[in-house]
Amino acid sequence: MRRRSIKIASLFLLGMGISEIIMQLKSAPQDATSTTREVQEDTEKRTLCTMEQLVQGKWTMGAEKDKPPYIPTPGERQQKTCHGFDPSARWQDWEWTPEDHSRCDFLNSDIDSNLFCSLARNKTIVIQGDSISFDHFLSLSHLLGVPVAPPRAVPKDPLRVSKICNGTSMLIGKKDFHLQQVGRIIKEFHPDVMILNRGAHYVSDEQLIQHLNSTVIPHIVNWQDECVLEKKDCHFVWRSTVPGHPHCTQFTKPAESVEEMEMMIATSPQYNWDKFKGQNELVMDLLSGSSLTAFNMFDGYPINILRPDLHGPAHNDCLHTCLPRDNIYSFITLHLLRLWSE
Ligand SMILES: *[C@@H]1O[C@H](CO)[C@@H](O)[C@H](O)[C@H]1NC(C)=O
Ligand SMILES: *[C@@H]1O[C@H](CO)[C@@H](O)[C@H](O)[C@H]1NC(C)=O
Ligand SMILES: *[C@@H]1O[C@H](CO)[C@@H](O)[C@H](O)[C@H]1NC(C)=O
Secondary structure, eight states, rough: HHHHHHHHHHHHHHTTOHHHHHHHHTSSOOOHHHHHHHHHHHHTTTTTTOOHHHHSSEEEOOBBSSSOSOOOOTOTSSOOOOOOOTSSSOOEEEEEEETTTTTTTTOSOOOOHHHHHSSSSOOOEEESSSSHHHHHHHHHHHTTTTTOOOOOOOSSEEEEEEEEEETTTEEEEEEEETOOOHHHHHHHHOSSEEOOOTTOOOOOHHHHHHHIIIHHHHHHHHHHHHHHHTTTEEEEEEEEEOOOOTTTGOOSSSSSSSHHHHHHHHHHHTTTGGHHHHHHHHHHHHTSSOSOOOOOEEEHHHHHHTTOOOSOOTOOOOOOOOOOOOOOHHHHHHHHHHHTOO
């Protein structure tokens, strides 16, 4: 089980996809009749996209549905409800479509909760980091049918537990944007999956790397060792940080070019958003060279940098995205569970 995660992480690093390898094996010469060719295509289509394949793609408009995926609870504060959201109207939304979608499978428009729950059975999944990670937690809780009632007083660094899948699994959301409480969360919850990010709260490169190297990574390494002792199949996931979008109110639909978005961010530097790309790379290098036994890169950057249109109704907030439209991280979470179970 442990080997598998190593495989995924290292394939990602090598820039090589599992499905690419399978395709190479399949393209060995043979005289295929048209029937077997069809079967082959069908099989190829069902090969899961690798993380590498997944992040290359574009936003396309999905099919219309009867109703929204869920109704955000009023008062989810920073987790603002999308502008003009009408809970009783029919629903249509942008969907992330990997370039390779004809060759590999990614479920981009809904969470199949039976599938999610069978893969997450008996597991505790922690999502810890900035407020965007907290949105990820809220989105996934909602998509799995757990109502997220806000407490009366919203603490600055909330810790919330969603008993998902009829109570057979746990989803923990911890807002902790400087990742000061990784040790505490591990000790308290014994997670099977940890999805961390350091988020949009800028500190210098030196401070960032120093803190991760001296505090966060050692906690994760200890946790990975404990998982081996307890014979648990644990997975560590690092999510990259996506900058906000200057002038976001001008956008009514997703962007198509990462380079154009990067240019816009570079030419109107604010909140150090222009530095996030470089810091994502620094963290990636640090994790790759660390003593972690395995890690998975959850690369939100190339996907959500294309969503300048996804910000909430507050004109001065071009960083946070709105619910119930921002669910891509939940879909990627299910995708990771599927990859791990292969
Ligand atoms: C779930 O976990 C508990 C405690 O770790 C264990 O006793 C139980 O057998 C597990 N159930 C399943 C279905 O794996
Ligand atoms: C939860 O329990 C209900 C009622 O027993 C069942 O219909 C449903 O399929 C279960 N859902 C999951 C995700 O296990
Ligand atoms: C990280 O910490 C280890 C010691 O635990 C040290 O050897 C290494 O040089 C550090 N790396 C960086 C990039 O600071």
